[in-house]
Amino acid sequence: MSDLPRKAITRTAKLAALPLGFAGRATWGLGKRIGGRPAEMVAREVQQRTAEQMFKVLGELKGGAMKLGQAMSVFESALPEEIARPYRAALTKLQEAAPPMPTRTVHAALAERLGPDWPELFQEFQDKPAAAASIGQVHRAVWHDGREVAVKLQYPGAGEALLSDLNQLSRFARVLGPLVPGLDIKPLIAELRDRVAEELDYELEARSQRAHAVEYSQDSEIVVPDVVHQSDQVLITEWMEGVPLSEVITEGRPEERDRAGQLLARYLFSGASRTGLLHADPHPGNFRLLTGDDPDGPPERWRLGVLDFGSVNRLPEGLPEPIGRALRMALDGDAKGVHELMRDEGFVKPTIEIDPDDLLDFLLPMLEPAQVEAFPFDREWIRSQAGRVADRRSPVYELGNQLNLPPAYLLIHRVTLSTIGVLCQLGATVRLREELEAWVPGFARDPEPEEQAAETSA
Incomplete structure (x- = not known):
């Protein structure tokens, strides 16, 4: 059996374990209630165990499973604290990392998409990924002209995996829904599925990022890296240093939190007006707080870096x-x-x-x-x-x-x-x-x- 079918079977089995695991915990909860424990307390425990398993499974997978996990992760703050606390770390991990591709797979993909002489395009290329996300991973490198760059490489078979996961997850929406009060999971999954083609199209993403980079090139508060090169399933952009918002959330000082929040709100509402595009994937892994050479300097000098323009809403007239x-x-x-x-x-x-x-x-x-x-x-x-x-x-x-x-x-x-x-x-x-x-x-x-x-x- 080839690697691809075997991986697909493994992925499906892990996703299928979500509702089965929920059924098992519900049975366990029923036994606890019969044994005399308060129903509300037992329900909390069942919900907590379900959440822990769900985010563990989503964290081990890429594709639509991780995409859903990232989309849900921004609603973690709405969960009751006793439920949120045990798996907050897992949610943060979803925002920044996923299991990487083997080096040989990376090199083979680059040879196929950039040509057999792809190493000559770079002065340096780091085989270990700097970040991994739902449909691709990012490697740090130095372009042949000396610029530090981020090389975004799409996972082989990402499109099929994304659609398969989202179709599978849509059948489990009733199980996942109760974990985030007030969030209807099914429409969220349907919307993610509708935008698959756009997210897989790196040429479209490059155009959206270039539009933002041009508009914000002279901005003193918002930074968008420019596109260096784009080809089939490879997107190369300028590298951007900075503190991920996920780290500001867990470790940031009050002044860092306030500045990051203000700039995030400013970017959300200004982007559509200035570019006709609304960044549609606002999870913390897509933003950086840039403090420059003086992290202890005045916060008004700190800037917000924006990454990943694979999902945008086209609003040529700005917000309605x-x-x-x-x-x-x-x-x-x-x-x-x-x-x-x-x-x-x-x-x-x-x-x-x-x-x-x-x-x-x-x-x-x-x-x-x-x-x-x-x-x-x-x-x-x-x-x-x-x-x-x-x-x-x-x-x-x-x-x-x-x-x-x-x-x-x-x-x-x-x-x-x-x-x-x-x-x-x-x-x-x-x-x-x-x-x-x-x-x-x-x-x-x-x-x-x-x-x-x-x-x-x-």
Whole structure:
């Protein structure tokens, strides 16, 4: 049997073990309840054991399994602490690493994709990967002109593995769903599956990265490495030093957390406006905090490095103006206006009756970060929000289920939620309203007549 079929069988067996393992733990939990232990305590233990196994399996695999793990990992901050603590380290590992390809496989792939003389393209090439992700791994090297570069090499058979994993995982969505309150796993898997072709297309990724590199080339706060070379399943970009956000999350000082969080929010909202592209994979492994030669210097000099443009949302007009308008009306307490706008945009279907005041009460707690000058994001806040919308006994849960998410807003919604999840993991205090006013069309208040007159006369 060849290596590829054998690996596929192994992968499938590991994924299939997830629901089987869950069934075993559920049986164990039933026995514990019969033995007299409180049902809630037993349910917590079952959930914890399921989570530990799930992230262990996802961490051992590449392809769609790891892609799902990375997508879910940014919601770790929404989990109850007693559940999150045991496998937080596994989630962090998912954001930065996966088992690497053997060196002989790397060399064979480079020879096939860059030609048999590929070593002549480099002054140096490190066989040990600097990072490994869901569909490829990165090697540090020195290009023939002396530039330090990152060589991103796609795993052989990555496309087939990605689709196979996501198809398999979609059948287990009910098992995985309860691990992250308020997150519907099935649409997340479906969306990841829909974007497979884009993620595998390194030419498309190179174009997206070049567009960002050009736009941010003179920016004092956001850094995007330029593309050096691209060919089939190989993408070579300038190397970028910096502290991964996953390390800032686990070890960062308060000033590092706050600066990283502010710049992450700034990049999220400015990117679509400046490039017509929304970076759609905002897990911490794709960002670096660049402190330069003076990590103890003033934080306002630190910059945010952005990597991996394989998944982007094309928004040539920037973020949709109705988003900003709805946010502004909600903050101003205009329940009727919010209701009408959300119905016009398809969030409230014509056949659904929702009281405007109830809708506003549903939305306002989530908009708390935009109500103040600076908001301290933390795990406790996002857990309270996740618990509020996931509590089946609450009228909020019922109202949330009545709302619709139009396809045009699906990726914007996930990216925004993911970014908020990262801000809560960072524990960063962020001036979010400032970024909304600067970059989101429709959010900034129109100037008062007196202000307009003063501006005109000036």
